[in-house]
Amino acid sequence: MKITIVGLGGVGGYFGGKIARKYAGSPEHRVVFVARGAHLAAIRSDGLLLKTVEGDFRVRPDLVTDNPSEAGRCDLVLFCVKEYDLKAAAAALVPLLHEKTVVLPVLNGVDIAERLRSILPRGVVLGGCVYISAFIEAPGIVRQVGGSCQLLFGPDDGQAEMYRPLETLLKEAGIKAELSASIAVPLWTKYLFVSPMAGVTSLMRLCFGDVMADEKGRGMVRGLMAEIERLASAKGIALPADSADRGIATVERFPHATRSSMQLDFEKGRRTELELFVGYAVRAGRLFGVPMPLHDELYTALRRKE
Numbered sequence: 001m002k003i004t005i006v007g008l009g010g011v012g013g014y015f016g017g018k019i020a021r022k023y024a025g026s027p028e029h030r031v032v033f034v035a036r037g038a039h040l041a042a043i044r045s046d047g048l049l050l051k052t053v054e055g056d057f058r059v060r061p062d063l064v065t066d067n068p069s070e071a072g073r074c075d076l077v078l079f080c081v082k083e084y085d086l087k088a089a090a091a092a093l094v095p096l097l098h099e100k101t102v103v104l105p106v107l108n109g110v111d112i113a114e115r116l117r118s119i120l121p122r123g124v125v126l127g128g129c130v131y132i133s134a135f136i137e138a139p140g141i142v143r144q145v146g147g148s149c150q151l152l153f154g155p156d157d158g159q160a161e162m163y164r165p166l167e168t169l170l171k172e173a174g175i176k177a178e179l180s181a182s183i184a185v186p187l188w189t190k191y192l193f194v195s196p197m198a199g200v201t202s203l204m205r206l207c208f209g210d211v212m213a214d215e216k217g218r219g220m221v222r223g224l225m226a227e228i229e230r231l232a233s234a235k236g237i238a239l240p241a242d243s244a245d246r247g248i249a250t251v252e253r254f255p256h257a258t259r260s261s262m263q264l265d266f267e268k269g270r271r272t273e274l275e276l277f278v279g280y281a282v283r284a285g286r287l288f289g290v291p292m293p294l295h296d297e298l299y300t301a302l303r304r305k306e
Contacts, residue, residue, distance in 0.1 A: 001030075001075045001076060002071070002072070003032070003075065003077075003078070004068070004078070004096060005031070005034065006034045006078065006080060007035075007089070009082070010132070010133075010144070011130060011132060011134060013136065014050065015080070016061075017050035018173045018175050020048070020059040020061045022174065024060060031061045031063075032074070033048070033064040034065060039136060039139045039140060042138075046140055048141075049141045051141065052144040053144060068096055073098050074101055076104065077093060077123075079093075079106065079116070080105075081107070083107055083108065083112070083273045083276040086112070090116055091119060093120060097121070097123040099122050099123070100124065101122070101123040102124050102166060103126070104126050105125070105126075106128040107276075109280065110188055110191045113125045126153050126163070127153065127155070127183035127187055129152045129183070129187050130147075130149075150178065151176060151177045152177075152178045152186045154180035154182070154183035166179075185239065189243065189246075192225055192232075192247045195278065196220075197251055199274075199295075200217055201259060202305070207258055208254045208256065208260075209254075224295060224298070225248070227294055229243055231288065234288040235288060262274065272306060274299070274302050274303070282299045
């Protein structure tokens with residue numbers, strides 16, 4: 001099997017590193033990393049150093065490139081770019097695809113698979129969801145600092161069993177992979193707490209603990225979660241009845257000083273994933289006739305800030 005990991009940031013570096021450690025150099029598999037800039041140069045020179053809570057290890061893929069077409073036709077593409085790079089990165093995937101190529105996106109958001117299918121002319125796009133905290137520490141070095149490192153994936157149509165060999169492949173690489181016949185539920189369960197925290201921390205410029213200790217901030221988070229629950233229901237996504245309560249409990253388990261990645265992007269003047277999180281809820285609310293007043297207010301404020 002030929003496996004390509006597109007995007008070697010924290011998420012792609014962690015899961016790609018695990019895959020490369022197990023399968024690179026083997027006669028049955030070929031592992032390709034698609035990276036860019038100084039990160040690419042460092043991996044070409046010295047391999048990828050992955051620092052995890054379990055220990056550190058260095059891997060060398062069979063090929064590292066900034067040109068996806070050099071990978072040739074692939075059987076599995078792990079798609080790990082930022083949302084704002086999705087369109088360009090997806091267009092560059094086309095030479096990698098045959099009719100049965102599995103494209104597994106592990107971005108935040110609930111509409112990623114749908115958007116990829118609208119761009120890619122062939123291949124099979126699954127839904128994917130990960131729980132991990134990892135980042136590029138320096139060129140050629142990815143550090144994982146938290147999260148369960150779980151990877152959930154599956155098709156939208158519920159016909160999951162045909163992808164059981166992929167689950168086995170990932171598990172044998174040391175990845176906590178779980179095949180789901182109802183991938184929309186974990187996707188929306190994560191979105192329900194990640195999106196409100198991304199938006200409110202960015203607006204208030206406060207860490208998780210300080211937002212939840214602030215009466216107004218906590219109320220806003222809870223209200224945004226309730227709106228997402230109603231939106232999911234309108235779309236036919238059967239979330240548990242206590243999803244917002246579970247979302248609050250999940251947030252409270254994070255270290256007090258945690259800051260969202262979108263907050264960090266705002267603070268550093270970088271591009272943000274505002275459209276992926278808050279913007280999506282605003283647009284979907286209008287489409288499905290679900291009032292989203294808190295999302296509307298938050299989106300307007302963050303657009304001004306951006």
